[in-house]
Amino acid sequence: MVEDRPLTSILTHFVLILGVIAIALPIWITFVAATHDELRMNQVPLPLWPGTHLLDNLTQTLFGAGLSGSQGAPVWLMLLNSLAMAMMISFGKIAISLLSAFAIVYFRFPFRMTCFWMIFITLMLPVEVRILPTFEVVANLGMLNSYWGLSIPLIASATATFMFRQVFLTVPDEMLESARIDGAGPMRFFFDILLPLSRTNIAALFVILFIFGWTQSFWPLLITTDTSMTTIVMSIKQMLEAAEQSPQWNIIMTTALLARIPPIFVVISMQKLFVQGLTETDK
Amino acid sequence: MAEIKLTDLTKSYGSTEVLHHVEGDINDGEFIVIVGPSGCGKSTLLRMVAGLETVTSGEIRIGDRRVNELEPSARDIAMVFQNYALYPHMSVRENMAYGLKIRKLSKAEINKRVEEAAEILEIGQYLDRKPRQLSGGQRQRVAMGRAIVRDPQVFLFDEPLSNLDAKLRVQMRLEIRKLQQRLGVTSIYVTHDQVEAMTLGDRLMVLNGGYVEQFGTPIELYDRPASVFVAGFLGSPAMNFIPAIVEADGVGFARRHKTGRRTGASG
Ligand SMILES: Nc1ncnc2c1ncn2[C@@H]1O[C@H](COP(=O)(O)OP(=O)(O)O)[C@@H](O)[C@H]1O
Numbered sequence: 001m002v003e004d005r006p007l008t009s010i011l012t013h014f015v016l017i018l019g020v021i022a023i024a025l026p027i028w029i030t031f032v033a034a035t036h037d038e039l040r041m042n043q044v045p046l047p048l049w050p051g052t053h054l055l056d057n058l059t060q061t062l063f064g065a066g067l068s069g070s071q072g073a074p075v076w077l078m079l080l081n082s083l084a085m086a087m088m089i090s091f092g093k094i095a096i097s098l099l100s101a102f103a104i105v106y107f108r109f110p111f112r113m114t115c116f117w118m119i120f121i122t123l124m125l126p127v128e129v130r131i132l133p134t135f136e137v138v139a140n141l142g143m144l145n146s147y148w149g150l151s152i153p154l155i156a157s158a159t160a161t162f163m164f165r166q167v168f169l170t171v172p173d174e175m176l177e178s179a180r181i182d183g184a185g186p187m188r189f190f191f192d193i194l195l196p197l198s199r200t201n202i203a204a205l206f207v208i209l210f211i212f213g214w215t216q217s218f219w220p221l222l223i224t225t226d227t228s229m230t231t232i233v234m235s236i237k238q239m240l241e242a243a244e245q246s247p248q249w250n251i252i253m254t255t256a257l258l259a260r261i262p263p264i265f266v267v268i269s270m271q272k273l274f275v276q277g278l279t280e281t282d283k
Numbered sequence: 284m285a286e287i288k289l290t291d292l293t294k295s296y297g298s299t300e301v302l303h304h305v306e307g308d309i310n311d312g313e314f315i316v317i318v319g320p321s322g323c324g325k326s327t328l329l330r331m332v333a334g335l336e337t338v339t340s341g342e343i344r345i346g347d348r349r350v351n352e353l354e355p356s357a358r359d360i361a362m363v364f365q366n367y368a369l370y371p372h373m374s375v376r377e378n379m380a381y382g383l384k385i386r387k388l389s390k391a392e393i394n395k396r397v398e399e400a401a402e403i404l405e406i407g408q409y410l411d412r413k414p415r416q417l418s419g420g421q422r423q424r425v426a427m428g429r430a431i432v433r434d435p436q437v438f439l440f441d442e443p444l445s446n447l448d449a450k451l452r453v454q455m456r457l458e459i460r461k462l463q464q465r466l467g468v469t470s471i472y473v474t475h476d477q478v479e480a481m482t483l484g485d486r487l488m489v490l491n492g493g494y495v496e497q498f499g500t501p502i503e504l505y506d507r508p509a510s511v512f513v514a515g516f517l518g519s520p521a522m523n524f525i526p527a528i529v530e531a532d533g534v535g536f537a538r539r540h541k542t543g544r545r546t547g548a549s550g
């Protein structure tokens with residue numbers, strides 16, 4: 001829109017502000033709830049301004065047993081578990097997709113296109129669909145209650161493979177030929193030329209995959225029984241259900257607040273590369 | 284330094300043959316231009332010498348080695364591409380040093396060679412820039428620098444000047460020629476521009492539809508074209524043709540205009 005009339009200007013701003021409120025209000029309420037004590041949180045009306053108990057809540061959530069009267073793991077351990085899982089999923093996905101895209105684009109081997117389509121078809125088989133066989137395989141491999149079990153079944157990724165394939169196809173053939181004349185073997189070409197050329201795409205994908213991994217709740221719920229392997233996202237759900245008494249909103253909201261920090265950190269720290277990936281045209 | 288021998292060279296993609304029985308001996312230190320219309324197989328021939336395309340049949344020798352089965356990096360050649368093919372994420376210095384690093388030359392030796400090449404090509408002040416911060420002409424020089432530092436037996440050029448503007452092209456053409464004479468490295472240069480070909484080459488190989496029409500010095504080609512194609516392709520302004528038919532009337536050849544009027548010429 002290039003129009004610049006005051007009325008449209010007011011209208012667009014109104015819509016934008018409404019959007020910001022819709023997104024920011026729940027976050028604000030989470031924050032406010034994390035600053036009051038348990039008692040205040042069970043009275044109506046709910047507070048809309050921060051209280052004074054943020055530090056108490058933080059220490060109890062992070063290092064205490066979380067909910068009073070429950071046997072849950074301390075939240076710092078859950079954060080660590082979530083971080084390990086999200087990192088393993090994103091790095092694993094990126095590494096495997098890079099390598100399979102590399103194989104499909106740069107090598108001529110029998111059944112190359114068959115392989116490509118087989119990878120592509122797995123798009124139709126997310127964890128939720130193959131839950132029973134996958135669980136059985138993981139159980140038989142003895143990977144229940146381990147980081148491997150949490151991450152490996154989620155690592156194969158057709159979307160990322162497809163994306164890197166498209167990226168590699170935009171790299172001019174002469175780049176490979178030049179590298180061959182320079183004496184670079186396949187892996188050298190991969191690490192010295194292809195990886196640096198796709199680094200902005202890798203960064204963008206990392207952001208998306210990290211958040212995908214971080215927000216997993218269904219799969220971790222299935223394969224972890226040991227409380228020391230609980231991830232933070234699944235623990236929030238459990239906290240809500242665990243309450244025989246009324247939910248301890250201050251603790252739950254503090255946990256939610258903490259769970260939000262790593263993804264935000266990842267997004268902000270990757271933002272520069274992310275934007276570069278969108279604006280950079282040279283390849 | 285080396286001579287190159289092409290013997291009965293053929294290239295097919297699937298069932299279509301794009302190069303037919305190419306023969307040619309290139310002397311040590313010679314500057315050969317392969318010229319011909321677009322799609323006639325010039326690049327294919329050059330890339331076969333480079334090792335970027337397989338040889339369907341025939342033999343390529345560089346120096347005293349048969350190179351058919353050798354990897355490009357083992358053939359001791361350097362190539363300059365039309366789009367330069369510089370590595371965009373590496374500085375000019377790294378671009379030139381990359382091949383040497385892989386060959387595990389010492390840091391000091393690499394530095395020495397890069398500085399020398401930069402000096403020759405007058406790109407010393409750009410060494411720490413990225414390719415995208417250079418103009419077309421400067422990128423062209425970097426691509427040449429990357430070829431020079433390798434100190435190869437053969438330079439291969441695939442239309443290296445066609446992305447430059449007309450004025451710069453003339454200037455770079457001269458520089459390439461001088462550089463080649465100074466270094467004395469056997470070179471094969473591909474172009475579709477006959478002026479470029481006539482002014483650059485010691486000898487020209489004229490290709491048409493995958494056949495070698497003629498292989499000789501510019502003057503030979505100009506004075507004694509081996510075919511109508513060669514005669515028509517070279518020279519500016521173009522040669523005049525007069526349609527004629529050969530008659531066996533016992534006297535010799537007779538030329539006849541389309542009107543049918545005899546114009547003589549008997550022997
Ligand atoms: N990879 C390929 N597969 C099939 N045909 C090809 C391939 N590369 C080149 N050709 C064909 O070979 C012929 C010569 O191509 P090329 O050597 O690039 O011509 P030019 O003289 O313009 O450099 C063309 O007719 C082209 O269509």
Ligand SMILES: [Mg+2]
Pocket residue numbers: 325326327
């Ligand atoms: Mg060509």
